[in-house]
Amino acid sequence: MAEPVVRLEGVTRDYGQDVVTRVLKGVDLGLEPGSFTALVGPSGSGKSTLLNLIGLLDRATSGRVLLDGVDTSGLDDTALTRLRGRLLGFVFQFHHLLPAFTALENVMLPGIARQGRADAALRRQAESMLDRVGLADRLHYRPGQLSGGQQQRVAIARALCQGPRLVLADEPTGNLDTATSDQVFELMRRINREEHTAFLVVTHDLRIASRCDRVVDLVDGRIVGDHAAPGASS
Amino acid sequence: MTFEWLVALRFLREGRIQTLLILLGVSTGVGVIIFLSALITGLQASLIEKTLGSQAHLVVKPQEEMPRVLHEGRVVGTDPAAIAAGLQPGDDALAVRLEKPAQRLRSINQWPQVIRDIEQTPGVTAVSPLVAGSAFVTRGVAQRAIVLRGVEADRFTRIIDVPARITAGRFGVTGTEAVIGSGLAADIGVRPGDRIRILTADGRNDVFTVAGVFDLQNQGVNDSWVLVSLKSAQNLLDLAGGISAVEARVDRIFEAEAIAQDVARRTGLAADSWMKLNGQLLTGLRSQSSSSTMIQVFVVVAVALGIASVLVVWVVQKNREIGIMRAFGTTRGQVLRIFLLQGLLLGLAGWVVGVGVGTVLSLVFAGLATNPDGSPTFPVNLSSQLFLGTLTMALAVGLLAAAAPARRAAGLDPAEAIHHG
Numbered sequence: 001m002a003e004p005v006v007r008l009e010g011v012t013r014d015y016g017q018d019v020v021t022r023v024l025k026g027v028d029l030g031l032e033p034g035s036f037t038a039l040v041g042p043s044g045s046g047k048s049t050l051l052n053l054i055g056l057l058d059r060a061t062s063g064r065v066l067l068d069g070v071d072t073s074g075l076d077d078t079a080l081t082r083l084r085g086r087l088l089g090f091v092f093q094f095h096h097l098l099p100a101f102t103a104l105e106n107v108m109l110p111g112i113a114r115q116g117r118a119d120a121a122l123r124r125q126a127e128s129m130l131d132r133v134g135l136a137d138r139l140h141y142r143p144g145q146l147s148g149g150q151q152q153r154v155a156i157a158r159a160l161c162q163g164p165r166l167v168l169a170d171e172p173t174g175n176l177d178t179a180t181s182d183q184v185f186e187l188m189r190r191i192n193r194e195e196h197t198a199f200l201v202v203t204h205d206l207r208i209a210s211r212c213d214r215v216v217d218l219v220d221g222r223i224v225g226d227h228a229a230p231g232a233s234s
Numbered sequence: 235m236t237f238e239w240l241v242a243l244r245f246l247r248e249g250r251i252q253t254l255l256i257l258l259g260v261s262t263g264v265g266v267i268i269f270l271s272a273l274i275t276g277l278q279a280s281l282i283e284k285t286l287g288s289q290a291h292l293v294v295k296p297q298e299e300m301p302r303v304l305h306e307g308r309v310v311g312t313d314p315a316a317i318a319a320g321l322q323p324g325d326d327a328l329a330v331r332l333e334k335p336a337q338r339l340r341s342i343n344q345w346p347q348v349i350r351d352i353e354q355t356p357g358v359t360a361v362s363p364l365v366a367g368s369a370f371v372t373r374g375v376a377q378r379a380i381v382l383r384g385v386e387a388d389r390f391t392r393i394i395d396v397p398a399r400i401t402a403g404r405f406g407v408t409g410t411e412a413v414i415g416s417g418l419a420a421d422i423g424v425r426p427g428d429r430i431r432i433l434t435a436d437g438r439n440d441v442f443t444v445a446g447v448f449d450l451q452n453q454g455v456n457d458s459w460v461l462v463s464l465k466s467a468q469n470l471l472d473l474a475g476g477i478s479a480v481e482a483r484v485d486r487i488f489e490a491e492a493i494a495q496d497v498a499r500r501t502g503l504a505a506d507s508w509m510k511l512n513g514q515l516l517t518g519l520r521s522q523s524s525s526s527t528m529i530q531v532f533v534v535v536a537v538a539l540g541i542a543s544v545l546v547v548w549v550v551q552k553n554r555e556i557g558i559m560r561a562f563g564t565t566r567g568q569v570l571r572i573f574l575l576q577g578l579l580l581g582l583a584g585w586v587v588g589v590g591v592g593t594v595l596s597l598v599f600a601g602l603a604t605n606p607d608g609s610p611t612f613p614v615n616l617s618s619q620l621f622l623g624t625l626t627m628a629l630a631v632g633l634l635a636a637a638a639p640a641r642r643a644a645g646l647d648p649a650e651a652i653h654h655g
């Protein structure tokens with residue numbers, strides 16, 4: 001079996017200074033390249049916290065987070081940022097596009113930040129990415145001029161534009177109606193299959209969870225269930 | 235365009251109200267400073283120009299005369315003057331009573347050589363010999379005390395440009411010609427072509443023809459000066475072949491005092507600069523400048539605080555977007571530079587507007603009131619130095635004001651910023 005994209009070993013995360021709350025209580029988890037995993041669990045169980053740790057947006061209180069085999073605990077902020085930009089893509093519940101930029105610019109921004117400036121190759125890449133999410137005719141629209149589903153598709157294009165190994169999606173369909181949710185989810189599944197990009201998707205929607213390859217169940221900061229989804233297709 | 239420029243410019247365009255508010259603050263500050271400085275330096279320059287319009291930059295005279303021996307003898311007891319002179323009772327003293335001689339016109343020894351020496355002093359651009367003393371002018375029954383000044387026309391007009399200030403007649407000081415101040419002319423009722431008699435305290439006198447009347451914009455001078463040839467003044471003031479002072483012009487007026495000291499060292503004579511002779515004026519100008527500097531400092535501080543407070547709010551509003559940018563691989567340094575760049579750009583844009591406002595304001599103000607001769611009552615001095623100075627200031631203020639908000643933005647915890655805004 002290939003080296004996991006992400007491996008967590010005994011990861012804990014405490015919050016608070018006077019009253020310390022342990023939100024994650026020792027999590028071990030590995031995600032295989034190209035896997036499509038749902039992270040489910042009751043509200044407040046620590047799903048977003050876990051996603052932030054994997055996404056290098058936050059540091060574990062104890063335990064190790066390995067990305068592509070690299071232990072991230074010793075890296076400084078700049079190194080973490082570069083690793084994040086290279087290996088990871090993010091999709092959030094509320095699309096979180098930058099409103100001052102067009103759809104195309106939003107998709108190009110991670111690449112511009114990484115290279116320092118825009119170039120023609122980056123632009124072509126972003127255009128084809130937007131084409132794949134079905135927004136070829138909306139390149140120059142601002143987020144405010146797009147529907148919720150369209151914005152979420154731009155966010156997915158942005159997450160994928162730099163060719164990440166793993167996309168972290170925190171309730172990507174939580175804010176969309178059922179039909180749009182399905183479209184957005186199907187889009188992610190298709191890219192997962194075509195690009196072999198791994199996905200970790202936090203969701204409350206069991207219908208969606210059932211269409212993933214694997215479902216990890218987090219309750220009160222511990223993984224209590226980890227199994228292949230009943231309706232897994234692949 | 236780099237990532238930082240792209241984002242900074244877009245953010246500025248997006249934050250219309252904030253951007254406008256800050257631009258307003260910076261341009262007001264720059265405008266006020268430009269206007270204030272232009273006005274004050276303009277006024278000061280015209281004040282100095284006026285002062286120097288009737289005054290040489292340097293005046294070189296013989297040293298004060300040494301006290302002379304009035305009485306010789308032996309020191310007896312405790313004569314305070316003797317003790318002050320460091321003498322003990324019983325010493326043979328050369329002088330026990332010191333007295334300054336009565337002021338008497340004295341000539342400068344070997345003055346042609348002195349003039350050459352002064353001409354060779356670095357910074358000196360023109361040198362003119364002068365015979366000056368007090369005298370009286372009579373016409374009919376009218377008699378007035380005057381300052382008689384004997385000059386060489388060519389040299390003197392390079393020190394004080396009297397020909398440019400002639401209000402009637404012409405400038406001429408050859409033979410028995412005289413040129414007199416406008417106040418004096420009005421007072422004794424003479425016009426060009428009229429004759430006047432000049433006499434001195436010891437009874438010498440001569441008749442002159444008034445060639446012209448001048449107005450040097452200085453009442454004291456206009457009311458008392460009579461310019462004649464060097465030779466005439468030498469005769470009247472009993473200074474045959476001699477001169478009483480040398481006047482000089484320098485290229486940099488604020489270096490006049492240093493040049494005066496140089497001249498004094500080279501010639502062994504007493505040299506005074508216009509700066510020393512107008513100490514009060516200079517003190518006044520300096521305190522005016524420092525109060526204007528104070529005002530400018532307060533303006534700068536107020537503008538900087540204004541920019542900083544708007545930018546702090548701006549960063550808070552942008553928390554979530556900053557978090558998103560951090561998530562997709564923007565480094566802390568990039569975030570820091572984006573906000574610093576916004577500060578610089580705001581400073582630059584505010585400066586451009588402020589220069590326009592300040593310049594227009596200054597020119598309008600200068601045009602509001604004019605003197606009878608057409609020159610502005612409030613002259614303004616818009617120098618490139620002023621523009622460069624305010625540019626530096628605007629950029630520095632923009633950068634400094636953005637520093638704290640930029641550090642705050644760069645230091646944001648991305649997870650926190652994304653989930654809680």
Ligand SMILES: Nc1ncnc2c1ncn2[C@@H]1O[C@H](COP(=O)(O)OP(=O)(O)OP(=O)(O)O)[C@@H](O)[C@H]1O
Pocket residue numbers: 015016023041042043044045046047048049050650
């Ligand atoms: N910055 C923080 N400071 C203190 N406590 C926090 C912080 N972030 C999260 N928590 C706490 O950690 C726990 C887990 O939060 P988290 O957001 O990971 O839950 P979640 O599983 O994503 O919930 P939801 O399904 O509602 O999004 C919660 O009790 C929350 O209050």
Ligand SMILES: [Mg+2]
Pocket residue numbers: 047048049170
């Ligand atoms: Mg959550």
